Amino acid sequence: GQQLNQSPQSMxxxxxxxxxxxxxxxxxxxxxxxxKQDPGEGPVLLIALYKAGELTSNGRLTAQFGITxxxxxxxxxxxxxxxxxxxxxxxxxxxxxFYFGTGTSLTVIP
Amino acid sequence: GAVVSQHPSWVICKSGxxxxxxxxxxxxxxxxxxWYRQFPKQSLMLMATSNEGSKATYEQGVEKDKFLINHASxxxxxxxxxxxxxxxxxxxxCSASPSGPNNSPLxxxxxxxxxxx
Numbered sequence: 001g002q003q004l005n006q007s008p009q010s011m012x013x014x015x016x017x018x019x020x021x022x023x024x025x026x027x028x029x030x031x032x033x034x035x036k037q038d039p040g041e042g043p044v045l046l047i048a049l050y051k052a053g054e055l056t057s058n059g060r061l062t063a064q065f066g067i068t069x070x071x072x073x074x075x076x077x078x079x080x081x082x083x084x085x086x087x088x089x090x091x092x093x094x095x096x097x098f099y100f101g102t103g104t105s106l107t108v109i110p
Numbered sequence: 111g112a113v114v115s116q117h118p119s120w121v122i123c124k125s126g127x128x129x130x131x132x133x134x135x136x137x138x139x140x141x142x143x144x145w146y147r148q149f150p151k152q153s154l155m156l157m158a159t160s161n162e163g164s165k166a167t168y169e170q171g172v173e174k175d176k177f178l179i180n181h182a183s184x185x186x187x188x189x190x191x192x193x194x195x196x197x198x199x200x201x202x203x204c205s206a207s208p209s210g211p212n213n214s215p216l217x218x219x220x221x222x223x224x225x226x227x
Contacts, residue, residue, distance in 0.1 A: 003153060033215055042116070042203050042218035043154070088153065090216070096142055096207050098216055100154040 006089055006101030014109050019076040021104040023089030032072040033090040033098065034063050043088055047074070079108045113137050114206050116219030123194055123226055131189045131222045133204030139184035140206035144216065145177075148201040160187040194226040 006023045013019060023032070031050055035043035047058050049065035049072060056063055060077045072089055089101040113136040123129050133143055141162045146154040158179055159167040166179035176198075178190040187206075191198055203221040207214035 003155075031215075035218075040201075040221070040223070042114075042205075042220045045215050045217065048215045095159075096214060096216060097144065097156065097159060099156060100146075102153050
C-alpha cells in the first residue's frame with residue numbers, strides 16, 4: 001500500500017519550544033488527518049483537514065492542508081512534556097481508506 | 111463518542127495455531143472497518159478493508175487466506191490470523207468511522223499485541 005513521507009523522523013526539543021513537522025505524498029489526497037500514538041496504544045486523532053489550504057487548530061496544535069493537496073503540516077506551539085510521542089499523518093483520496101506517514105518521534109526535554 | 115474497542119489487548123500463541131481478534135464500534139455503526147499492522151518503531155500499514163456483509167478487500171501483498179476477515183454486523187469485525195508463525199508477531203490495530211460521508215476521520219482501537227512463539 002501507499003506510504004507517505006514524513007519529516008523529520010525524530011525531534012528532540014526543549015520544553016516551551018515550537019515544533020513543526022510535515023508529510024508529503026506522491027498522490028493527491030482529499031483528506032488529511034494527524035494522529036498521536038503513545039507506546040502500546042492505538043493512534044488518537046488530533047486534527048482532520050478536508051479542503052486544500054485549510055488551516056485548523058486544536059489547542060496548541062495547528063495543521064494545514066497543502067494547496068497542492070500532496071502535503072500537510074503540523075505545528076505544536078509551546079511544547080510540554082506530555083507532547084512526547086509519535087505523530088503520524090494519514091491521507092485518503094477514496095472512501096475512508098487512509099494511508100499513514102512514516103511517523104515523527106517527538107521528545108520534549110523538561 | 112466514536113469509540114472503537116479491540117479485544118484482546120495482547121495474546122501469546124504457539125506457532126501453527128490460529129488467533130482471532132475482535133474490533134467493535136461501541137457507539138456508532140460502521141459499514142467499513144480497517145485493519146492495520148504495525149511493527150516496532152514503524153508506521154501503520156493498511157492490511158485490509160472489512161466490508162459489512164461482503165468480502166474484505168486486501169492490500170497488495172497481504173494473504174487473504176492467512177488473515178481471515180469477517181464483518182458480520184455493523185458494529186463488529188474480526189481478524190483471524192491462521193496458522194500463525196513468529197513473523198506474524200506484530201501490533202494489530204483496527205479502525206472505523208461512523209457510516210456517513212466519505213473520508214470521515216478514522217477512530218482506532220487500542221490495538222492487539224500478538225506474539226507467536
